[in-house]
Amino acid sequence: MEVAYYGGTFIDIDEKVIPIQERGHQFGDGVYEVIRVYNGKPFMLEEHLDRLEMSAKEILLNMPLTRDELKAITAEGLQKSGINEAEIYIQITRGIAPRNHIFPDVPAQFAMTIRQAKQFSSEKREDGVSVTLLEDERWANCFIKSLNLLPNVIAKQKAVTNGHDEAVLVRDGKVTEGSSSNVFAVKDGILYTTPATKKILHGITRAAVITCAQKLGISVVEKDMDVEFFLSADEAFFTSTSVEIMPITQIDDTVLPADRPLTNKLYEAYQALYQTVNK
Ligand code: PDD
16 A cells, blocks of 8 residues: 655545645755665665755755654554555655745654555566766756756656657766666776766665675776767666666667676676665
């Protein structure tokens, strides 16, 4: 059963509960996290909560709940849902107050949903996906997991409208990340990814994949990739909590080689990681 939480209580996921003066609703004034649950247990929960607290601090928002309270609510929600392979969505906003750009002196609001995780067939993962390169039109603080996703949703929609699965964003001629994912390329046996600066979200999956690569003895280089380099990759993939590792088979008109030894190895290692941790 899908579960939702708002205003300090569990509610029906379809219940209409967000007040018109909610700042998340009126300004996108808040931060969020998406956490994958494998085998009934949240995966890399501490890392997600670290990032949530960091994002809140960066936007000068006081967390309405302690970490232990957050954990208790997610655990209760998971139990209520009975979903073993779930996706937890958590959002913190600056609360409910008459519309005014100045921060109100009201408590922050916590919202959560728990739904079945999207699962991709092995055929889909084998087929990989096509991406399109689009200008990165976002703000300067993409490391904050802010609710302001307008440029991201526009980029994703443009990609899908043009027959692709994801948009890979490009700023000043360099690949930054996907509209909702981080991006990797493999060239001559080396794994490349954009450095974790303010220009990208510091993906939890990205960090886990880098650790997997290092354990496998694969060299990892974090550097800005220009478009020519990305198009000439031997392999490319993107990562996120929901999609895990997804091979990129085509970048606009450029078809990448069908052989993807490192991507496959890394995906096996990533699966082994969550299977071991969430046994
Ligand atoms: N998005 N970059 C962006 C812009 C993202 O939105 C995401 C995740 C990532 C990958 O981060 P992580 O590995 O921590 O999930 C990178 C989530 C899944 C979303 O918005 O649904």
